[in-house]
Amino acid sequence: xxxxxxxxxxxxxxxxxxxxxxxxxxxxxxxxxxxxxxxxxxxxxxxxxxxxxxxxxxxxxxxxxxxxxxxxxxxxxxxxxxxxxxxxxxxxxxxxxxxxxxxxxxxxxxxxxxxxxxxxxxxxxxxxxxxxxxxxxxxxxxxxxxxxxxxxxxxxxxxxxxxxxxxxxxxxxxxxxxxxxxxxxxxxxxx
Amino acid sequence: xxxxxxxxxxxxxxxxxxxxxxxxxxxxxxxxxxxxxxxxxxxxxxxxxxxxxxxxxxxxxxxxxxxxxxxxxxxxxxxxxxxxxxxxxxxxxxxxxxxxxxxxxxxxxxxxxxxxxxxxxxxxxxxxxxxxxxxxxxxxxxxxxxxxxxxxxxxxxxxxxxxxxxxxxxxxxxxxxxxxxxxxxxxxxxxxxxxxxxxxxxxxxxxxxxxxxxxxxx
Numbered sequence: 280x281x282x283x284x285x286x287x288x289x290x291x292x293x294x295x296x297x298x299x300x301x302x303x304x305x306x307x308x309x310x311x312x313x314x315x316x317x318x319x320x321x322x323x324x325x326x327x328x329x330x331x332x333x334x335x336x337x338x339x340x341x342x343x344x345x346x347x348x349x350x351x352x353x354x355x356x357x358x359x360x361x362x363x364x365x366x367x368x369x370x371x372x373x374x375x376x377x378x379x380x381x382x383x384x385x386x387x388x389x390x391x392x393x394x395x396x397x398x399x400x401x402x403x404x405x406x407x408x409x410x411x412x413x414x415x416x417x418x419x420x421x422x423x424x425x426x427x428x429x430x431x432x433x434x435x436x437x438x439x440x441x442x443x444x445x446x447x448x449x450x451x452x453x454x455x456x457x458x459x460x461x462x463x464x465x466x467x468x469x470x
Numbered sequence: 471x472x473x474x475x476x477x478x479x480x481x482x483x484x485x486x487x488x489x490x491x492x493x494x495x496x497x498x499x500x501x502x503x504x505x506x507x508x509x510x511x512x513x514x515x516x517x518x519x520x521x522x523x524x525x526x527x528x529x530x531x532x533x534x535x536x537x538x539x540x541x542x543x544x545x546x547x548x549x550x551x552x553x554x555x556x557x558x559x560x561x562x563x564x565x566x567x568x569x570x571x572x573x574x575x576x577x578x579x580x581x582x583x584x585x586x587x588x589x590x591x592x593x594x595x596x597x598x599x600x601x602x603x604x605x606x607x608x609x610x611x612x613x614x615x616x617x618x619x620x621x622x623x624x625x626x627x628x629x630x631x632x633x634x635x636x637x638x639x640x641x642x643x644x645x646x647x648x649x650x651x652x653x654x655x656x657x658x659x660x661x662x663x664x665x666x667x668x669x670x671x672x673x674x675x676x677x678x679x680x681x682x683x684x685x686x687x688x
Protein backbone atom coordinates (compact mmCIF):
# COMPACT_ATOMS: atom_id res chain seq x y z
CA UNK A 280 0.00 0.00 0.00
CA UNK A 281 2.15 2.84 1.20
CA UNK A 282 5.20 1.01 0.04
CA UNK A 283 6.03 1.41 -3.62
CA UNK A 284 8.22 -0.82 -5.55
CA UNK A 285 11.12 1.36 -6.59
CA UNK A 286 13.63 -1.30 -7.27
CA UNK A 287 13.41 -0.69 -11.00
CA UNK A 288 11.64 -3.64 -12.45
CA UNK A 289 13.40 -6.34 -10.55
CA UNK A 290 16.16 -7.04 -13.07
CA UNK A 291 18.89 -7.81 -10.68
CA UNK A 292 22.22 -8.32 -12.21
CA UNK A 293 23.49 -11.51 -11.06
CA UNK A 294 26.72 -12.98 -12.00
CA UNK A 295 26.74 -16.53 -13.21
CA UNK A 296 26.55 -18.93 -10.40
CA UNK A 297 25.89 -16.28 -7.81
CA UNK A 298 23.17 -17.39 -5.48
CA UNK A 299 21.84 -14.90 -3.06
CA UNK A 300 19.62 -15.83 -0.18
CA UNK A 301 16.53 -13.67 -0.45
CA UNK A 302 16.70 -10.99 2.19
CA UNK A 303 13.35 -10.38 3.78
CA UNK A 304 12.69 -6.91 5.06
CA UNK A 305 11.97 -6.69 8.75
CA UNK A 306 9.70 -3.75 8.20
CA UNK A 307 6.00 -4.29 8.61
CA UNK A 308 3.47 -2.19 6.81
CA UNK A 309 1.79 -0.29 9.61
CA UNK A 310 -0.83 1.44 7.49
CA UNK A 311 -3.74 -0.89 8.34
CA UNK A 312 -2.89 -0.56 12.00
CA UNK A 313 -3.00 3.23 11.77
CA UNK A 314 -6.31 2.97 9.97
CA UNK A 315 -7.70 0.81 12.73
CA UNK A 316 -6.36 3.18 15.36
CA UNK A 317 -8.05 6.20 13.87
CA UNK A 318 -11.25 4.31 13.30
CA UNK A 319 -11.43 3.48 16.98
CA UNK A 320 -10.57 7.08 17.91
CA UNK A 321 -13.45 8.36 15.83
CA UNK A 322 -15.73 5.83 17.47
CA UNK A 323 -14.76 6.93 20.95
CA UNK A 324 -15.01 10.60 20.12
CA UNK A 325 -18.54 10.13 18.88
CA UNK A 326 -19.71 8.04 21.79
CA UNK A 327 -18.22 10.34 24.42
CA UNK A 328 -20.72 12.55 26.17
CA UNK A 329 -19.12 15.84 25.42
CA UNK A 330 -21.68 18.22 26.77
CA UNK A 331 -22.48 17.89 30.42
CA UNK A 332 -26.10 18.69 31.13
CA UNK A 333 -26.54 22.09 32.65
CA UNK A 334 -29.04 23.16 35.23
CA UNK A 335 -31.28 26.13 35.29
CA UNK A 336 -32.31 27.56 38.62
CA UNK A 337 -35.86 28.48 39.49
CA UNK A 338 -36.87 29.99 42.78
CA UNK A 339 -40.50 29.60 43.68
CA UNK A 340 -42.42 32.20 45.61
CA UNK A 341 -43.72 31.17 48.99
CA UNK A 342 -47.47 31.21 48.56
CA UNK A 343 -48.02 31.10 52.30
CA UNK A 344 -46.57 34.58 52.62
CA UNK A 345 -49.07 37.13 53.85
CA UNK A 346 -50.60 39.25 51.12
CA UNK A 347 -49.49 42.47 52.76
CA UNK A 348 -45.88 41.28 52.68
CA UNK A 349 -45.98 40.49 49.01
CA UNK A 350 -44.86 43.23 46.73
CA UNK A 351 -47.60 44.49 44.55
CA UNK A 352 -47.01 44.76 40.86
CA UNK A 353 -47.72 48.12 39.35
CA UNK A 354 -50.18 47.79 36.56
CA UNK A 355 -48.20 49.86 34.11
CA UNK A 356 -45.11 47.73 34.57
CA UNK A 357 -46.76 44.36 34.19
CA UNK A 358 -46.48 42.21 31.12
CA UNK A 359 -48.36 38.95 31.14
CA UNK A 360 -47.26 36.20 28.79
CA UNK A 361 -49.58 33.28 28.18
CA UNK A 362 -48.54 30.00 26.62
CA UNK A 363 -50.94 27.87 24.66
CA UNK A 364 -50.78 24.73 22.58
CA UNK A 365 -48.59 24.32 19.47
CA UNK A 366 -46.01 26.82 20.78
CA UNK A 367 -48.50 29.68 20.64
CA UNK A 368 -47.65 32.71 22.72
CA UNK A 369 -50.04 35.45 23.78
CA UNK A 370 -49.45 38.54 25.84
CA UNK A 371 -51.05 41.61 27.20
CA UNK A 372 -49.79 44.62 29.08
CA UNK A 373 -51.25 45.80 32.34
CA UNK A 374 -54.56 44.17 33.15
CA UNK A 375 -56.67 42.24 30.71
CA UNK A 376 -59.53 44.32 29.40
CA UNK A 377 -62.93 42.63 29.78
CA UNK A 378 -63.44 42.37 26.04
CA UNK A 379 -59.90 41.18 25.47
CA UNK A 380 -58.96 44.18 23.33
CA UNK A 381 -55.35 44.21 24.52
CA UNK A 382 -54.90 40.45 24.13
CA UNK A 383 -52.28 39.94 21.45
CA UNK A 384 -50.95 36.92 19.65
CA UNK A 385 -47.28 36.30 18.96
CA UNK A 386 -44.78 33.47 18.84
CA UNK A 387 -41.51 32.46 20.45
CA UNK A 388 -39.42 34.32 17.90
CA UNK A 389 -41.15 37.65 18.31
CA UNK A 390 -41.84 37.62 22.02
CA UNK A 391 -38.23 38.62 22.67
CA UNK A 392 -38.70 41.92 20.87
CA UNK A 393 -41.80 42.53 22.92
CA UNK A 394 -39.94 41.82 26.17
CA UNK A 395 -37.05 44.09 25.14
CA UNK A 396 -39.49 46.82 24.16
CA UNK A 397 -41.30 46.51 27.50
CA UNK A 398 -38.01 46.53 29.37
CA UNK A 399 -36.84 49.68 27.65
CA UNK A 400 -40.08 51.58 28.09
CA UNK A 401 -40.71 50.80 31.77
CA UNK A 402 -38.93 51.71 34.93
CA UNK A 403 -36.80 48.77 36.14
CA UNK A 404 -38.38 48.91 39.58
CA UNK A 405 -41.86 48.51 38.15
CA UNK A 406 -41.17 45.87 35.54
CA UNK A 407 -42.65 42.50 36.33
CA UNK A 408 -43.39 39.72 33.90
CA UNK A 409 -46.07 37.19 34.72
CA UNK A 410 -45.85 33.84 32.96
CA UNK A 411 -49.02 31.83 32.64
CA UNK A 412 -48.81 28.52 30.81
CA UNK A 413 -52.15 26.86 30.13
CA UNK A 414 -52.79 23.15 30.34
CA UNK A 415 -51.97 22.53 26.70
CA UNK A 416 -48.50 24.08 26.76
CA UNK A 417 -45.50 21.82 27.10
CA UNK A 418 -42.60 21.70 29.51
CA UNK A 419 -40.37 22.89 26.72
CA UNK A 420 -42.45 26.04 26.24
CA UNK A 421 -42.15 26.82 29.94
CA UNK A 422 -38.38 26.34 29.88
CA UNK A 423 -38.11 28.44 26.73
CA UNK A 424 -39.99 31.33 28.25
CA UNK A 425 -38.02 31.09 31.50
CA UNK A 426 -34.91 31.07 29.37
CA UNK A 427 -36.16 34.20 27.68
CA UNK A 428 -36.22 35.85 31.12
CA UNK A 429 -32.59 34.87 31.59
CA UNK A 430 -31.63 36.04 28.11
CA UNK A 431 -33.19 39.47 28.59
CA UNK A 432 -32.02 39.73 32.20
CA UNK A 433 -35.47 40.21 33.69
CA UNK A 434 -35.08 40.36 37.44
CA UNK A 435 -38.70 40.01 38.45
CA UNK A 436 -40.89 37.38 36.94
CA UNK A 437 -43.37 34.89 38.26
CA UNK A 438 -44.80 31.61 37.09
CA UNK A 439 -48.49 31.77 37.88
CA UNK A 440 -51.53 29.62 37.14
CA UNK A 441 -53.73 30.84 34.36
CA UNK A 442 -57.08 32.38 35.27
CA UNK A 443 -60.33 31.10 33.69
CA UNK A 444 -60.82 34.38 31.82
CA UNK A 445 -57.38 34.25 30.28
CA UNK A 446 -57.76 30.61 29.40
CA UNK A 447 -61.05 31.46 27.71
CA UNK A 448 -59.47 34.12 25.50
CA UNK A 449 -56.50 31.94 24.79
CA UNK A 450 -58.59 29.01 23.62
CA UNK A 451 -60.85 31.27 21.64
CA UNK A 452 -57.90 32.80 19.82
CA UNK A 453 -56.58 29.32 19.10
CA UNK A 454 -59.79 28.56 17.28
CA UNK A 455 -61.55 26.47 19.88
CA UNK A 456 -65.02 27.15 21.09
CA UNK A 457 -64.64 27.00 24.84
CA UNK A 458 -67.48 27.43 27.27
CA UNK A 459 -67.36 30.88 28.84
CA UNK A 460 -65.73 30.90 32.28
CA UNK A 461 -67.90 30.51 35.35
CA UNK A 462 -67.51 34.10 36.39
CA UNK A 463 -69.22 35.41 33.27
CA UNK A 464 -67.85 38.91 33.24
CA UNK A 465 -66.57 38.49 29.73
CA UNK A 466 -68.04 40.53 26.95
CA UNK A 467 -67.74 38.42 23.80
CA UNK A 468 -65.48 39.85 21.17
CA UNK A 469 -67.61 41.28 18.41
CA UNK A 470 -66.50 40.17 14.99
CA UNK B 471 26.27 14.79 -21.99
CA UNK B 472 25.28 12.14 -19.59
CA UNK B 473 22.58 13.07 -17.20
CA UNK B 474 23.62 12.77 -13.60
CA UNK B 475 21.97 9.83 -12.00
CA UNK B 476 19.32 10.75 -9.49
CA UNK B 477 19.09 8.12 -6.87
CA UNK B 478 15.58 6.77 -6.64
CA UNK B 479 14.18 7.34 -3.24
CA UNK B 480 11.63 5.14 -1.63
CA UNK B 481 8.22 6.76 -1.29
CA UNK B 482 7.28 4.65 1.67
CA UNK B 483 6.75 6.64 4.81
CA UNK B 484 7.53 5.32 8.20
CA UNK B 485 4.16 4.70 9.76
CA UNK B 486 5.45 3.88 13.21
CA UNK B 487 5.25 7.42 14.54
CA UNK B 488 1.75 7.94 13.24
CA UNK B 489 0.72 4.63 14.67
CA UNK B 490 2.08 5.69 18.03
CA UNK B 491 0.09 8.90 17.96
CA UNK B 492 -3.06 7.11 16.91
CA UNK B 493 -2.89 4.64 19.73
CA UNK B 494 -1.92 7.26 22.26
CA UNK B 495 -5.04 9.22 21.37
CA UNK B 496 -7.05 6.04 21.36
CA UNK B 497 -5.98 5.10 24.87
CA UNK B 498 -6.68 8.67 26.03
CA UNK B 499 -10.22 8.55 24.71
CA UNK B 500 -10.89 5.10 26.07
CA UNK B 501 -9.77 6.14 29.52
CA UNK B 502 -11.61 9.45 29.62
CA UNK B 503 -14.86 8.27 28.09
CA UNK B 504 -17.80 8.05 30.39
CA UNK B 505 -20.42 6.14 28.54
CA UNK B 506 -23.89 7.50 28.61
CA UNK B 507 -25.60 5.41 31.21
CA UNK B 508 -28.53 3.69 29.62
CA UNK B 509 -31.40 5.55 31.14
CA UNK B 510 -34.33 3.66 32.46
CA UNK B 511 -36.52 6.68 31.87
CA UNK B 512 -35.67 8.24 28.52
CA UNK B 513 -36.10 11.99 28.67
CA UNK B 514 -35.22 14.55 25.98
CA UNK B 515 -34.38 17.71 27.84
CA UNK B 516 -34.95 21.17 26.39
CA UNK B 517 -32.18 23.68 25.75
CA UNK B 518 -31.40 26.74 27.82
CA UNK B 519 -28.67 29.34 28.11
CA UNK B 520 -27.94 28.27 31.69
CA UNK B 521 -24.21 27.65 31.97
CA UNK B 522 -23.99 25.98 35.36
CA UNK B 523 -23.21 22.28 35.23
CA UNK B 524 -25.76 20.12 37.02
CA UNK B 525 -24.57 18.94 40.44
CA UNK B 526 -23.80 15.28 40.99
CA UNK B 527 -23.88 14.84 44.75
CA UNK B 528 -26.81 15.08 47.14
CA UNK B 529 -29.04 14.81 44.15
CA UNK B 530 -32.74 14.12 44.26
CA UNK B 531 -33.98 13.94 40.73
CA UNK B 532 -37.56 14.05 39.57
CA UNK B 533 -37.95 12.84 36.01
CA UNK B 534 -40.94 13.80 33.98
CA UNK B 535 -41.23 11.71 30.86
CA UNK B 536 -43.09 12.45 27.67
CA UNK B 537 -46.35 10.95 28.93
CA UNK B 538 -46.23 13.10 32.05
CA UNK B 539 -45.27 10.17 34.29
CA UNK B 540 -43.21 11.12 37.29
CA UNK B 541 -40.25 9.17 38.62
CA UNK B 542 -38.01 9.80 41.59
CA UNK B 543 -34.34 8.89 41.69
CA UNK B 544 -31.18 9.88 43.52
CA UNK B 545 -27.52 10.09 42.57
CA UNK B 546 -25.45 6.94 42.16
CA UNK B 547 -22.89 7.57 44.88
CA UNK B 548 -22.93 5.65 48.15
CA UNK B 549 -24.07 8.65 50.18
CA UNK B 550 -26.95 9.30 47.82
CA UNK B 551 -28.07 5.67 47.97
CA UNK B 552 -28.05 5.85 51.77
CA UNK B 553 -30.24 8.91 51.56
CA UNK B 554 -32.56 7.04 49.24
CA UNK B 555 -32.93 4.31 51.85
CA UNK B 556 -33.78 6.96 54.43
CA UNK B 557 -36.32 8.55 52.10
CA UNK B 558 -38.03 5.21 51.52
CA UNK B 559 -37.98 4.37 55.26
CA UNK B 560 -39.48 7.74 56.07
CA UNK B 561 -42.28 7.35 53.53
CA UNK B 562 -42.79 3.78 54.69
CA UNK B 563 -43.35 4.81 58.30
CA UNK B 564 -45.46 7.87 57.52
CA UNK B 565 -47.78 6.07 55.16
CA UNK B 566 -47.77 2.67 56.93
CA UNK B 567 -46.80 0.81 53.80
CA UNK B 568 -45.41 -2.17 55.70
CA UNK B 569 -42.36 -2.65 53.49
CA UNK B 570 -39.88 -5.22 54.74
CA UNK B 571 -36.15 -4.49 54.92
CA UNK B 572 -35.55 -6.70 51.89
CA UNK B 573 -38.12 -4.76 49.89
CA UNK B 574 -36.58 -1.46 50.93
CA UNK B 575 -33.12 -2.54 49.83
CA UNK B 576 -34.57 -3.80 46.55
CA UNK B 577 -36.10 -0.38 45.99
CA UNK B 578 -32.81 1.30 46.84
CA UNK B 579 -31.09 -0.78 44.18
CA UNK B 580 -33.75 0.11 41.65
CA UNK B 581 -32.80 2.93 39.29
CA UNK B 582 -35.90 4.92 40.21
CA UNK B 583 -39.16 4.84 42.07
CA UNK B 584 -42.03 4.85 39.67
CA UNK B 585 -45.20 3.38 41.12
CA UNK B 586 -48.03 4.63 43.28
CA UNK B 587 -47.41 4.06 46.98
CA UNK B 588 -49.83 1.12 47.05
CA UNK B 589 -47.81 -0.73 44.40
CA UNK B 590 -44.35 -0.26 45.86
CA UNK B 591 -44.26 -3.87 47.03
CA UNK B 592 -44.82 -5.03 43.47
CA UNK B 593 -42.09 -2.74 42.17
CA UNK B 594 -39.65 -4.18 44.68
CA UNK B 595 -40.21 -7.60 43.11
CA UNK B 596 -39.41 -6.53 39.54
CA UNK B 597 -35.82 -7.31 38.49
CA UNK B 598 -33.75 -4.13 38.06
CA UNK B 599 -33.07 -4.67 34.36
CA UNK B 600 -36.76 -4.96 33.61
CA UNK B 601 -37.67 -1.67 35.23
CA UNK B 602 -38.38 0.87 32.56
CA UNK B 603 -40.31 4.07 32.42
CA UNK B 604 -42.56 2.49 29.83
CA UNK B 605 -43.73 -0.42 31.93
CA UNK B 606 -44.22 1.35 35.26
CA UNK B 607 -47.10 3.72 35.91
CA UNK B 608 -45.09 6.48 37.60
CA UNK B 609 -45.69 8.10 40.95
CA UNK B 610 -49.39 8.79 41.35
CA UNK B 611 -49.87 12.49 40.82
CA UNK B 612 -53.22 13.59 39.53
CA UNK B 613 -53.88 17.02 40.94
CA UNK B 614 -52.98 19.04 43.98
CA UNK B 615 -55.05 16.89 46.34
CA UNK B 616 -54.05 13.47 44.97
CA UNK B 617 -50.35 14.03 44.85
CA UNK B 618 -48.13 11.29 46.24
CA UNK B 619 -45.05 13.24 45.28
CA UNK B 620 -45.85 15.45 48.28
CA UNK B 621 -45.32 12.40 50.52
CA UNK B 622 -42.08 11.58 48.73
CA UNK B 623 -40.83 15.13 49.08
CA UNK B 624 -41.62 14.99 52.78
CA UNK B 625 -39.47 11.88 52.92
CA UNK B 626 -36.71 13.81 51.15
CA UNK B 627 -37.05 16.65 53.66
CA UNK B 628 -36.74 14.13 56.52
CA UNK B 629 -33.73 12.39 55.03
CA UNK B 630 -31.94 15.65 54.38
CA UNK B 631 -32.98 17.29 57.63
CA UNK B 632 -30.79 20.33 58.10
CA UNK B 633 -29.08 19.85 54.76
CA UNK B 634 -30.11 21.10 51.36
CA UNK B 635 -30.58 18.44 48.73
CA UNK B 636 -29.92 19.42 45.15
CA UNK B 637 -33.37 19.12 43.72
CA UNK B 638 -33.24 18.46 40.02
CA UNK B 639 -36.16 18.33 37.68
CA UNK B 640 -35.56 16.59 34.41
CA UNK B 641 -38.50 17.10 32.16
CA UNK B 642 -39.20 16.02 28.63
CA UNK B 643 -39.78 18.56 25.88
CA UNK B 644 -43.29 17.36 25.16
CA UNK B 645 -44.48 16.83 28.72
CA UNK B 646 -47.53 18.95 29.41
CA UNK B 647 -47.53 21.82 31.86
CA UNK B 648 -50.03 20.35 34.39
CA UNK B 649 -47.54 17.59 35.25
CA UNK B 650 -44.87 20.23 35.80
CA UNK B 651 -47.24 22.25 37.97
CA UNK B 652 -47.96 19.20 40.14
CA UNK B 653 -44.23 18.71 40.71
CA UNK B 654 -43.84 22.37 41.66
CA UNK B 655 -46.81 22.02 44.01
CA UNK B 656 -45.14 19.09 45.73
CA UNK B 657 -41.93 21.08 46.14
CA UNK B 658 -43.75 24.07 47.47
CA UNK B 659 -45.85 22.12 49.96
CA UNK B 660 -42.61 20.87 51.51
CA UNK B 661 -40.98 24.29 51.47
CA UNK B 662 -38.45 23.48 48.81
CA UNK B 663 -38.43 26.80 47.04
CA UNK B 664 -35.25 26.37 45.09
CA UNK B 665 -34.73 23.76 42.48
CA UNK B 666 -32.89 23.29 39.25
CA UNK B 667 -34.05 22.08 35.91
CA UNK B 668 -31.76 19.91 33.82
CA UNK B 669 -31.27 21.31 30.34
CA UNK B 670 -28.88 21.07 27.44
CA UNK B 671 -26.54 23.99 26.98
CA UNK B 672 -27.29 26.51 24.26
CA UNK B 673 -25.41 29.60 23.18
CA UNK B 674 -26.69 33.02 24.19
CA UNK B 675 -28.28 34.81 21.22
CA UNK B 676 -26.25 37.73 19.93
CA UNK B 677 -27.24 41.26 20.84
CA UNK B 678 -29.40 40.40 23.83
CA UNK B 679 -28.91 41.85 27.30
CA UNK B 680 -27.42 38.64 28.64
CA UNK B 681 -25.02 38.55 25.72
CA UNK B 682 -23.82 42.08 26.49
CA UNK B 683 -23.55 41.21 30.19
CA UNK B 684 -21.40 38.21 29.37
CA UNK B 685 -19.15 40.33 27.15
CA UNK B 686 -18.62 42.89 29.87
CA UNK B 687 -17.59 40.25 32.38
CA UNK B 688 -14.98 38.77 30.10
